[in-house]
Amino acid sequence: MKQVFIALGSNIEPRLEYIEKAEQQLKKDNELKMISSSSVYETEPVGYTDQSAFLNKVIKVETTLEPVQLLNLCQKIELELGRKREIRWGPRTIDLDILLYNQENIKTDRLTLPHPFMHERAFVLIPLREISPDLFLPHVNKHISNLIDELALKDRKGVVKWQHPGGGIE
């Protein structure tokens, strides 16, 4: 079994539904077991900023799927949930990014692991620290908490635990 972290994001309504459906689809796969799941965070858009706020979370899974098989599964779920590739870093019903696959380093046309931007994205690091507070990232030689400390304050402030408008905290 390989330990894998996956980031989920959505900024087209119903955002929470897209995230929950993607998680359910992943859980359905026989070769994948859900280990833990962060809270849902509401996050300011990064990169292309003229778009709605995202909901983001990070999950930890164990899987016997090879990295490319896991990417295929993630992309199949993105397609099923109506994901269209229009603007780079633009609005999306669902985005599934593989952050880490064991400690493997991979660089092919289709897949880069660890995810090339994960160490600089507050919307990834903050939920990731919630479920893996002692994580060390060999590819940047840093602990997760050091990476978060190094983020600009405004970037950290752009990531807040999301309150479901109907009541309880997610």
Ligand SMILES: Nc1ncnc2c1ncn2[C@@H]1O[C@H](COP(=O)(O)OP(=O)(O)OP(=O)(O)O)[C@@H](O)[C@H]1O
């Ligand atoms: N670790 C990874 N996880 C998911 N996709 C990856 C990864 N590494 C490379 N890719 C490739 O990235 C391509 C573009 O993915 P996508 O359209 O989701 O990018 P994006 O989410 O807009 O931007 P970003 O890559 O900055 O998160 C995919 O077709 C996929 O082949």
Ligand SMILES: Nc1nc2c(c(=O)[nH]1)N=C(CO)CN2
């Ligand atoms: N807040 C936030 N910003 C983003 C996100 C995302 O998931 N959350 N995904 C992007 C492309 O992967 C680009 N920008």
